Structures are given as C-alpha cells and as structure tokens.
Amino acid sequence: MQSSIKKVISSLESYADPKRVESNKIIAPTKMRVIGTTTTSLRIVSKELKEETKTLNGWEKIELAKQLVNTGIFECQLMAFEYVHKDKKACAELTESDIDDLAKNLDNWGSVDSFSIFLSGYAWREGIISSEKIKSYWQSDDFWIRRVALVSTVALNLKSQGGTGDINRTIEICELAVDDHHDMINKALSWALREVSKRDKKTVEEFIRKYENCLSKRVLREVKHKLEKGTKN
Numbered sequence: 001m002q003s004s005i006k007k008v009i010s011s012l013e014s015y016a017d018p019k020r021v022e023s024n025k026i027i028a029p030t031k032m033r034v035i036g037t038t039t040t041s042l043r044i045v046s047k048e049l050k051e052e053t054k055t056l057n058g059w060e061k062i063e064l065a066k067q068l069v070n071t072g073i074f075e076c077q078l079m080a081f082e083y084v085h086k087d088k089k090a091c092a093e094l095t096e097s098d099i100d101d102l103a104k105n106l107d108n109w110g111s112v113d114s115f116s117i118f119l120s121g122y123a124w125r126e127g128i129i130s131s132e133k134i135k136s137y138w139q140s141d142d143f144w145i146r147r148v149a150l151v152s153t154v155a156l157n158l159k160s161q162g163g164t165g166d167i168n169r170t171i172e173i174c175e176l177a178v179d180d181h182h183d184m185i186n187k188a189l190s191w192a193l194r195e196v197s198k199r200d201k202k203t204v205e206e207f208i209r210k211y212e213n214c215l216s217k218r219v220l221r222e223v224k225h226k227l228e229k230g231t232k233n
Helices: 002-014 018-027 039-052 058-070 074-085 088-093 096-102 109-125 131-138 143-152 167-176 183-197 201-210 217-229
Strands: none
Touching: 002 039, 002 058, 002 074, 039 074, 058 074, 058 088, 058 096, 074 088, 074 096, 074 109, 096 109, 109 131, 109 143, 131 143, 131 167, 143 167, 143 183, 167 183, 167 201, 183 201, 183 217, 201 217
C-alpha cells in the first residue's frame, strides 16, 4: 500500500499549481499540506488509483484510505473520502470505527463537507452509525465538527448522493443548531434546511416560523427565498 500512496503523491505533485496553493489559503485554509491540484487533475489521479487497486478487497481499500488521510495532505484526504464512498466493496466493509479513523484534519469546509456527505452522512443513512453518533459531533467545541452533524443530513436528502429523504432526522439535528450563530454553522444549517425543503416544504416552513426569533438573518433569508422562489438567492 505504501507504494500506492507514494505514487499518488507523486502524481498529484506532477499537477501542482502554485496559484492553486495560494487560492486555497483564502478559499479553504487548512493546517494540512496543500499540493495545489485542480479538481480535474485530482479526478485523473483518483481514476489511476482506482484502477491500480481494483483487486484489493473492501477492508484493504478502507485501510488504504486511512493511509491517504494519514499523509496529512489535503488532496489525499479528499481522495480518500471519495475513494471509499464510490467503491461498493469498501462501503460493504465500512464500520463506525473506520469512520472515526478517517475523521482527521477536518479543519476546512472542503474537507468537512466531503467527509460529511461521502462518509458520515452515508454511514448514517445506511445504518452503519446511529443518530446518537451524529449528535455526538454536535457536542464538540470545534465548530467544524459541529458542522459535520448538519452536513451529514444532506446525505439523507440529496438525490444525487442516493438520499431518499428523512425529514425527521434532519429536523432533529437542525434544532440543535438554531442558537449557534457561527457563520460556518449558519451556512450549513441553511443548506440542510434548503435541501430537505425539496422533500417537505411544509415542515421547513413550520420550522422557520417556530425558530424565527433564534435563527440568523442568513438562514432566514436563504431558506425563505428557497421556499418562495425555489432558489437560494
């Protein structure tokens, strides 16, 4: 596996763009090393890794993903999350312990949202982890981890990711966030409510009315616009 990891890093470095590194400092600052690979190039390297490791079993693929995360490289982390999510063998072997092991360096919106939709949200939807596990993220002093709880609800409802809709579990998590006015939490709460409103507009309207005096102006503006006009803004 180490040879595969070295090959991935080498491939990513071959696509490195210094301008991308600088823009990442503004768009998604992180303590991890950023190579500066574009999304298009990242997909090329991901495809190469998928082909090279196609004979591995599910457990081995999960272990490879953990090693990618452990490199402390931003692009390797993103690859790891999607690598597991898009592999049926890996998903079939995924456990709560694996989710915990993969939840490292979640210090920017790109990493958090990728982890939440591809891993924690998926695992929640499929019964690999419980609602209590998702709620435990909300107990964190780290707003990035609290954001995981909210964005995980998106995986329950986002059709393109296999979500079929789960208004009850979504609202239960959203209710935890009504008094948390950190900008990254507000953005995630707005996203969660807007996504589930596609499934159950009435319940979201009731949520907004109930918590209108607590919710941030951003959440109220974006969700109300979605309910009335069908768009965020």
